Amino acid sequence: MVIANDFFFSGLSKPADTANKANKVGSNVTLVNVDILAGLNTLGISLVRLDFEAYGLNPPHIHPRGTELLVVMEGTLLVGFVTSNPSKLFTKVLDKGDVFVFPIGLIHFQFNIGKTNAVAFAGLNSQNPRLITIANAVFGSKPPINPDVLIKAFQLDKGVVEYLEKEFMSN
Structure with a gap:
C-alpha cells in the first residue's frame, strides 16, 4: 500500500513565521520526521529547517534520541552545547556554509547574532529524535x-x- 508520496515532502523552501506575537524567541523549526514523512520509517534519519529573525533564538533543548548536524545556509549563528560533570561549554560562531554537531542528549542552542534573518538545516540520526526544551x-x-x-x-x-x-x- 506504499505510494510515492510516502517518500515526499514539500515545504522546506518556504521560510517559517518567526515574528508572530505568540513566538517569544524569534525562531521557528520546520520538522520532517517519521510523523510527517512516512517513508522515513526505520531509516533512522530526520531533517529540520530552522528560521531565525534578527537576534532570534532556538532555546536550550535536547534531543534524547538523536545527534544533530547543523549547517548554516544564511546569516550568522552563535551555537553551543554543554556537558556536565564537569560542566563545560562548547561554542562557535557559524557563518554561511559552516557545520556544527550537537551530540545526542546534550543541552544545546542556536542564536542568530546578526541583524538579518538566518536559516539553517539540521539532519538528525533518528527518524524521531524528540525534543525537550x-x-x-x-x-x-x-x-x-x-x-x-x-x-x-x-x-x-x-x-x-x-x-x-x-x-x-x-x-
Whole structure:
C-alpha cells in the first residue's frame, strides 16, 4: 500500500513565521520526521529547517534520541552545547556554509547574532529524535514541579520561580 508520496515532502523552501506575537524567541523549526514523512520509517534519519529573525533564538533543548548536524545556509549563528560533570561549554560562531554537531542528549542552542534573518538545516540520526526544551520542561511542567525543588536546584528566589512558572505554563 506504499505510494510515492510516502517518500515526499514539500515545504522546506518556504521560510517559517518567526515574528508572530505568540513566538517569544524569534525562531521557528520546520520538522520532517517519521510523523510527517512516512517513508522515513526505520531509516533512522530526520531533517529540520530552522528560521531565525534578527537576534532570534532556538532555546536550550535536547534531543534524547538523536545527534544533530547543523549547517548554516544564511546569516550568522552563535551555537553551543554543554556537558556536565564537569560542566563545560562548547561554542562557535557559524557563518554561511559552516557545520556544527550537537551530540545526542546534550543541552544545546542556536542564536542568530546578526541583524538579518538566518536559516539553517539540521539532519538528525533518528527518524524521531524528540525534543525537550529545557525551560519549558522545568518551569512549565503540568503538574508543576514543587517550587521548593526549583528554588533549591537553581538557587532562585521564590518570586523568580513563580514568575518563570507563570511565563512557561502559559506557553
